[in-house]
Amino acid sequence: MMIGGGCLCGSVRFRGEAEPRFQVKCYCNDCRKTSAAGHAAMMGFARHAIAISGEVKEFQSKADSGSDVFRAFCPTCGAGVFARNASMPEMIFVRASTLDDLSLFNPQLVVYAARAPAWDPVNAGIPSFPESPPRG
Numbered sequence: 001m002m003i004g005g006g007c008l009c010g011s012v013r014f015r016g017e018a019e020p021r022f023q024v025k026c027y028c029n030d031c032r033k034t035s036a037a038g039h040a041a042m043m044g045f046a047r048h049a050i051a052i053s054g055e056v057k058e059f060q061s062k063a064d065s066g067s068d069v070f071r072a073f074c075p076t077c078g079a080g081v082f083a084r085n086a087s088m089p090e091m092i093f094v095r096a097s098t099l100d101d102l103s104l105f106n107p108q109l110v111v112y113a114a115r116a117p118a119w120d121p122v123n124a125g126i127p128s129f130p131e132s133p134p135r136g
């Protein structure tokens, strides 16, 4: 698929042609805090397939897995645009909230579903895990 998107003010943009390797809604504390919603909707792509323009700032934190996560946001408007995970350097995780065409996101998995607030319910009908999915 062709994807494109960017932050609220438009100074950070991304585009590329790639198929998402996974599409996930995450209700973990860090995703919730940085998304300004109950969850973050993320699409994982091969890093090399996505071109980014504009300056971002990154906030680094430890995921439950122990790996370092870098959440990139626009320093002007504050919108979170994408994230990187040090344990998966070949991947980029685009926030579906920043897509130009929101219909491209098709969630296939929900993680940390046990942390979903009542006002942001977990989708019925797609696999969900109460915490992180099992590895392997």
Ligand SMILES: [Zn+2]
Binding pocket: 007, 008, 009, 010, 011, 012, 074, 075, 076, 077, 078, 079
């Ligand atoms: Zn911006």
Ligand SMILES: [Zn+2]
Binding pocket: 026, 027, 028, 029, 030, 031, 032, 040
């Ligand atoms: Zn998360």
